[in-house]
Amino acid sequence: MSNLPLNIPANLKISEEQFVLLAAANRDVQLELTATGELIIMPPTGGNTGKRNIDIEGQLWFWNRQSKLGVAFNSSTAFRLPNGAERSPDAAWVTQARWDALKPEEQDSFPPMSPDFAIELPYITQVAGYLSSSASQSEINAIANANLAVAQSATVTQS
Numbered sequence: 001m002s003n004l005p006l007n008i009p010a011n012l013k014i015s016e017e018q019f020v021l022l023a024a025a026n027r028d029v030q031l032e033l034t035a036t037g038e039l040i041i042m043p044p045t046g047g048n049t050g051k052r053n054i055d056i057e058g059q060l061w062f063w064n065r066q067s068k069l070g071v072a073f074n075s076s077t078a079f080r081l082p083n084g085a086e087r088s089p090d091a092a093w094v095t096q097a098r099w100d101a102l103k104p105e106e107q108d109s110f111p112p113m114s115p116d117f118a119i120e121l122p123y124i125t126q127v128a129g130y131l132s133s134s135a136s137q138s139e140i141n142a143i144a145n146a147n148l149a150v151a152q153s154a155t156v157t158q159s
Contacts, residue, residue: 013037019086020109023078032078033086042088049121056119057091070095070116080112089118 014022019033030042045053057074064072073092080086092115099107106112 012039014039016080016084016086023086030075030088031086032088033084035081035083035085037084052121053090056121060091060093060117060119064093068096071099073115078110079115080110081114086110089115089120091119093117 014033014037016033019031019039022039023031030044032040032042034040053075057072060072064070071094073089073094075088075090077092078086078088079092094111094113094116098113098116099111102111102113
């Protein structure tokens, strides 16, 4: 199968249900959805960014395995944020209590929550302006507040 370009009209808006179907039909494509229904197709990373991503994911996984405080996720996991956006940070973490409070079908789909901790690395092939527009201020504030609460309740050590 050859690659085909995808042209998306600027005014195209996609519902949450349509996004789930689209993402399921295109598992090899990194897709995100803004709170206003705009579809974002994320380009692949370069080698150095991929190297940094796996290092961060590994550190988060190792810390979580030792602390047993929650669940760690890689960049393949999309979260359905409270404002309706579907976002996939490079690495994310959720407390065990919040994860366990989800229904099994919510855990199998895009978890309907903001992660308690999230990391997003910029990379060379990223579309200009994505970082400034990828998350609304309320999304950034929600994650920052959750990170502060986690930092106050957990000790993280670095060797």
